[in-house]
Amino acid sequence: MKIESIRLKNYKTFRDVHLTDIPPFLVVVGANGAGKSTLFDVFGFLHDCLKGNVRQALDKRGRFREVLSRGVPENESILIEIQYRMPITNVERLVTYSLEIAEQDGLPFVKREVLRYKRGRYGSPYRFLDFTNGAGFAITNEEDFHQPDESLDREHQTVAPDTLAIKGLGQFERFKAANAFRQLIESWHVSDFHITAARGRKEAAGDSEHLSETGDNLPRVALYLHERYPEKFQEILQIMAHRVPGISRIEPRLMDDGYLTLRFQDGSFKTPFLDRYVSDGTIKMFAYLVLLHDPHPHPLLCVEEPENQLYPKLMTELAEEFRLYSTRGQVLVSTHSPDFLNALQLEEVCWLVKKDGATEIRRAKDDAQIARYMSEGDQLGYLWKQGFFEGADPQ
Structure with a gap:
């Protein structure tokens, strides 16, 4: 659909x-x-x-x-x-x-x-x-x-x-x-992810098959994937190890008091540490990978400004993850990141223009000048920064 x-x-x-x-x-x-x-x-x-x-x-x-x-x-x-x-x-x-x-x-x-x-x-x-x-x-x-x-x-x-x-x-x-x-x-799924909601101990009971809109059930979903889809979970860990330097292992663990938590293993240390000591970017990248590698994908996924808290060089790979997901379910993303835009194709981008209090939608593929520059090897993020997305900048 x-x-x-x-x-x-x-x-x-x-x-x-x-x-x-x-x-x-x-x-x-x-x-x-x-x-x-x-x-x-x-x-x-x-x-x-x-x-x-x-x-x-x-x-x-x-x-x-x-x-x-x-x-x-x-x-x-x-x-x-x-x-x-x-x-x-x-x-x-x-x-x-x-x-x-x-x-x-x-x-x-x-x-x-x-x-x-x-x-x-x-x-x-x-x-x-x-x-x-x-x-x-x-x-x-x-x-x-x-x-x-x-x-x-x-x-x-x-x-x-x-x-x-x-x-x-x-x-x-x-x-x-x-x-x-x-x-x-x-x-x-309309994502409203909050890093503070994803961190910390969580009750073991609750929704676990899909990541919630806020991400507050991240440990439960990680445990679900770890137990029910171990190959999928290992695939996520391999991507994390490639894209987040130092992270070699992530373990969802049920504690003695009945609560769930995530423990991260850095190759530089012998003992894994709790998610509250992990950077915001690491938590967010792991959450996105859990969402994007869902064994039963959402037919429509909406994500606002995924670049927040993430290192700019990760934008190309994150865009590719979204594109791969779009072969299983439709994806809509909003962004302010030129680095993210640089990883996109002409037909994948539109921009909003506000005139007299009303919003118009324009497609990059319909702009002859942008299309010509792209055919000559330019990138959308650079064109946006240079002002070629007419009306997109604040007035």
């Missing part, structure tokens, strides 16, 4: 943008406040809507009027539209999920929620889920492609006006497209 395009209207700084032809690995650059975090927050917002409801997700962000673009009339709505490819009846099909949110009498509600795709090569996309203000229908036999459109079974349902229809219907296998999109939202 791969996201092909994102359209945002009236979502914070994005008054009306449409990012198309999204590659498996995309890196976003731009000045502070240009909208990089907001772009990633769209995925977090949908995830929060699914965990709770639209009202709770908006409250977390300051309520509807704080999420609605500034200067837009209050009776306008917020639109989020995502197109993604998924296999249906053994054919890759382009599915569109459209969510429109409005407010009435101070209460947010789902004005329209639609899930659609083409059943055949020709014709318009067919709506397999269509809800307005809490009422609508979903198709239960959408894979019966030999049936004419009028013969499809529509199951009419009602949900709370501030609840996504895919939250309830997506639990059932009979709603194929809704179920697949719900799984996509539930399994994507």
